[in-house]
Amino acid sequence: xxxAFPNILSWxxxxxxIGIVAxxxxxxxxxxxxxxTALIVTLxxxxxxxxxxxxxxxxxxxxxxxxxxxxxxxxxSYYFLGVDGISVLFxxxxxxxxxxxxxxxxxxxxxxxKEFYLALLFTNIAMVGVFCxxxxxxxxxxxxxxxxPMYLIIGIWGGPRRIYSTIKFFLYTFVGxxxxxxxxxxxxxxxxxxDYTVLVKQSIPFDVQKLxxxxxxxxxxxxxxxxxxxxxxxxxxTEAPTAGSxxxxxxxxxxxxxxxxxYVLPLFPKxxxxxxxxxxxxxxIAIIYAGLACLAQDDLKRLxxxxxxxxxxxxxxxxxxxxxxxxxxxxxxxINHGVVTGALFMCVxxxxxxxxxxxxxxxxxxxxxxPIYAAFFMIFTLASIGLPGTNGFIGEFLILLGAFMxxxxxxxxxxxxxxxxAAYMLWLYQRVFCQKVSPNVIGxxxxxxxxLVAIIPMVVLVFLIGFYPNLLLxxxxxxxxxxxxxxx
Amino acid sequence: xxxxLSIANLNFSVIGIEVLLIGVATLIFLIDKFVKNKNYAxxxxxxxxxxxxxxxxxxxxxEFTRAYxxxxxxxxxxxxxxxxxxxILIMSYGxxxxxxxxxxxxxxxxxxxxxxxxxxxVSGTDLITIYLSIELMSFPxxxxxxxxxxxxxxxxxxxxxxxxAGSFSSIFMLLSLGIIYYFTGSFYLKDIFIKLSQQVHQxxxxxxxxxxxxxxxxxxxxxPFHMWAPxxxxxxxxxxxxxxxxxxxxxxxxxxxxxxxxxxxPIKVEIGKLLIPIILLTILVGxxxxxxxxxxxxxxxxxxxxxxxxxxxxLISADYLGYSFALFYMLIYLIMAVGIFSVLIFFANYQKxxxxxxxxxxxxxxxxxxxxxxxxxxxxxxxxxPTAGFIAKFYLFMSLVKAHYVLVAVLAIAFSVIGxxxxxxxxxxxxxxxxxxxxxxxxxxxxFIIPVGxxxxxxxxxxxxxxxxxxxxxxxxxxxxxxxxxxx
Numbered sequence: 001x002x003x004a005f006p007n008i009l010s011w012x013x014x015x016x017x018i019g020i021v022a023x024x025x026x027x028x029x030x031x032x033x034x035x036x037t038a039l040i041v042t043l044x045x046x047x048x049x050x051x052x053x054x055x056x057x058x059x060x061x062x063x064x065x066x067x068x069x070x071x072x073x074x075x076x077s078y079y080f081l082g083v084d085g086i087s088v089l090f091x092x093x094x095x096x097x098x099x100x101x102x103x104x105x106x107x108x109x110x111x112x113x114k115e116f117y118l119a120l121l122f123t124n125i126a127m128v129g130v131f132c133x134x135x136x137x138x139x140x141x142x143x144x145x146x147x148x149p150m151y152l153i154i155g156i157w158g159g160p161r162r163i164y165s166t167i168k169f170f171l172y173t174f175v176g177x178x179x180x181x182x183x184x185x186x187x188x189x190x191x192x193x194x195d196y197t198v199l200v201k202q203s204i205p206f207d208v209q210k211l212x213x214x215x216x217x218x219x220x221x222x223x224x225x226x227x228x229x230x231x232x233x234x235x236x237x238t239e240a241p242t243a244g245s246x247x248x249x250x251x252x253x254x255x256x257x258x259x260x261x262x263y264v265l266p267l268f269p270k271x272x273x274x275x276x277x278x279x280x281x282x283x284x285i286a287i288i289y290a291g292l293a294c295l296a297q298d299d300l301k302r303l304x305x306x307x308x309x310x311x312x313x314x315x316x317x318x319x320x321x322x323x324x325x326x327x328x329x330x331x332x333x334x335i336n337h338g339v340v341t342g343a344l345f346m347c348v349x350x351x352x353x354x355x356x357x358x359x360x361x362x363x364x365x366x367x368x369x370x371p372i373y374a375a376f377f378m379i380f381t382l383a384s385i386g387l388p389g390t391n392g393f394i395g396e397f398l399i400l401l402g403a404f405m406x407x408x409x410x411x412x413x414x415x416x417x418x419x420x421x422a423a424y425m426l427w428l429y430q431r432v433f434c435q436k437v438s439p440n441v442i443g444x445x446x447x448x449x450x451x452l453v454a455i456i457p458m459v460v461l462v463f464l465i466g467f468y469p470n471l472l473l474x475x476x477x478x479x480x481x482x483x484x485x486x487x488x
Numbered sequence: 489x490x491x492x493l494s495i496a497n498l499n500f501s502v503i504g505i506e507v508l509l510i511g512v513a514t515l516i517f518l519i520d521k522f523v524k525n526k527n528y529a530x531x532x533x534x535x536x537x538x539x540x541x542x543x544x545x546x547x548x549x550x551e552f553t554r555a556y557x558x559x560x561x562x563x564x565x566x567x568x569x570x571x572x573x574x575x576i577l578i579m580s581y582g583x584x585x586x587x588x589x590x591x592x593x594x595x596x597x598x599x600x601x602x603x604x605x606x607x608x609x610v611s612g613t614d615l616i617t618i619y620l621s622i623e624l625m626s627f628p629x630x631x632x633x634x635x636x637x638x639x640x641x642x643x644x645x646x647x648x649x650x651x652x653a654g655s656f657s658s659i660f661m662l663l664s665l666g667i668i669y670y671f672t673g674s675f676y677l678k679d680i681f682i683k684l685s686q687q688v689h690q691x692x693x694x695x696x697x698x699x700x701x702x703x704x705x706x707x708x709x710x711x712p713f714h715m716w717a718p719x720x721x722x723x724x725x726x727x728x729x730x731x732x733x734x735x736x737x738x739x740x741x742x743x744x745x746x747x748x749x750x751x752x753x754p755i756k757v758e759i760g761k762l763l764i765p766i767i768l769l770t771i772l773v774g775x776x777x778x779x780x781x782x783x784x785x786x787x788x789x790x791x792x793x794x795x796x797x798x799x800x801x802x803l804i805s806a807d808y809l810g811y812s813f814a815l816f817y818m819l820i821y822l823i824m825a826v827g828i829f830s831v832l833i834f835f836a837n838y839q840k841x842x843x844x845x846x847x848x849x850x851x852x853x854x855x856x857x858x859x860x861x862x863x864x865x866x867x868x869x870x871x872x873x874p875t876a877g878f879i880a881k882f883y884l885f886m887s888l889v890k891a892h893y894v895l896v897a898v899l900a901i902a903f904s905v906i907g908x909x910x911x912x913x914x915x916x917x918x919x920x921x922x923x924x925x926x927x928x929x930x931x932x933x934x935x936f937i938i939p940v941g942x943x944x945x946x947x948x949x950x951x952x953x954x955x956x957x958x959x960x961x962x963x964x965x966x967x968x969x970x971x972x973x974x975x976x
Contacts, residue, residue, distance in 0.1 A: 028856070071953075071955075072954065072955050072958070073955060074955060074962065075883075075886070112852065112853075112919075114856075115919075140873070141873040141874055141878070142873075144872055144873045144878070145873050145874050147872060148867055148872060151912070151915070152915075152919060155915075155920040156919050156920050163916055163921075166916075166920075167909070167912055167916065170908070170912060171908065171909065174872075174905050174908055175902075178901040178902065178904065179901070179902075181882070181885065181901065182885060182894065182897050182898055185882075185885055185889045186889050186894065188886070189886070189889050189890045
């Protein structure tokens, strides 16, 4: 268990720091060296996280690759890392997304190049940290630290309304997380530890659980984002640069879902059961409401952003259905959504770099001028709809199956979301790629090498997970089973 | 020690440091007229401060009459104050090179006098000594603000406002001393403690303490006694602004804590409750008023009000954790203030327009390094991890939750979200807006690099690994408490 490579989690976590230090010393004029350094560092980081996956022991439900060192003795807080079946998949996803973000931004980021790659590497550290930390204080620090680079990424390299969006993003998430901080402190004061493995064993009184649940859930719900606190997401997604949108869609909003599974369910099981109907209702509202909102959008990114809200509604639906099919489906759906929506944002980035507009009505007949691109977009559209054979199908199917076992009404309503999903995605595809060829799209450059290299891994993942979901489900099975013991 | 005072009985080695400081300050006043190159005063003061920081280390513990006592707590605080003073002296040097009309020996001598006042204040053990030393600390500051008349005509107004507020502070304090004396028959904190622990006249003394609290609130610029602060800050020479904002407040807070610990221990919980509305209002008003300020110094003035409020949270929780983290917070704030005010001094030296926040637009393009430093300071002031500002706030909230003031903690933390906005706004202008002003010639000299370097390194370092300083501050107070009450 992890003996092949000692302290591998720390290596994955801190390896981008080498890149950050190196970037500080590279003169800002030398842009290609900056890009290559960032690329190589994240590539190595990604390879390290693959090594982590290969060494993972499926049958062990507990934490693996554990590292525990004293950090702040005085308050009994540790530098405590470890992954189990729930979190292990998010680590390679984070490093992969960062890697692809660097590729996709190769030519599209033209100002403050050095700062951009610094921010991306910093984001990488914080993302991996969130998924590995098992000390609540450490977790909180990574959770908050990610706001700094994201604030800059959206605010500096974003679109026209970037400043409004980035401040909205920052304040929304900040509001959510500060209450979580109080809850974490409360847990510490009551149980004398920030250690997740210790806290899980405590039986917290029901009244207290309810309050703590609300504090944690607010933070995670804003991040997910659940209806009605989702309003930051369309703005942030729309205005962020491509890489920012991909990170937001790929990892950041997953942190909310992960938080629910990792912290809320095991720590506050009674409160979870108590509040589950509420969360399920909100999830279903999110699925349908955001789906309908998608139909009204004329902005490519805004449409995909709303579709994220809808898809994340499925995730929370799965998590709070509280059975093992639905939760596995939810975790899988988080990975899938990271892949598919991340890829869709990359695709939008590709044409945005050429035309500098995101208006759907501006395009038309794009399939004739950029056929390869159209094929890719089609694959991701179908994956987003959940066509069998793509990864989207597996996730949504498992969630709906689990939800049906839990509550038939919810599942029926959620199913309408799938239909709406098909409607808006296909209509989008039709408006952009089919119809009469718009004069605006004539003579657009075909896809560049870096864009192809960034998108192809996503295509591979779509089909790989679609045809052989056990590849990922194996990782989480035993941990999810243990997680659900709390509810028996 | 007995009651008879004779020279032979007095332990002069204990107050040697204060005597030395007064001697040097007086010497500067005397010889100032005869020296042409005014920089001599800087070198003398910095030498004396360096000498004192060494001497303090070897300084004996003991009493000088009953009114003055040095112990671990006071020595530590004096070390902190000297540390801050050295940095502020260095900042002053750089500032005064460009504002030659201020470059007088008296400038440094007055700072030294003020420091003597703060030294006596933290070691005073009776209220009269403390009253007198507060005056000694404050009067030089009134002069120092008024000195700026040469460059800024409203300086007189600011100085006078501060003076009047200070007079009110004195009046309230004297009134309070009168009442306390009436009920306890003593000014000595120990006697007051003994009287209070006999459970007599607690209510009356609490009333008297309220007046004392008003007096300190004026010094600490708690709302609603904060009106003087923005004007005084804006009109003072910038190094003096940072002096009032950080060092004076640190000394005042330390003294208040000491008074409570030594004399008013039995009613400390009631004192904490009295402070709840004041502190919450301070944080709220400070943060809200900072939102719309375009003048950088004024923004920092309101932010300083809010930060004093955060430190005050430690007084609410009224246990040794709270008290020590209040001091810790002021210390961290001191470091942050030194950093950001050094940057302001840099602007004031080379391009005054930058003191107006919207003019900072696009600074990151011209001065990437400086912008990055401002970024660190701003996020630290906002309290985002992984900076020292977060750690400091975290401990305070922890002490509050521990003392069962969860609601206070929730409110304070909610207000701190408002408080994040003004700092984000600065970052927004620097990084996200297009540049407006051309930059004039500038160079980074040592008087800028030293304070900024120390501040930024400490902020990051303490943000990641605060253990040493936290343990130290804790030990200070813990030792103090344990030695105080063993005899009785």
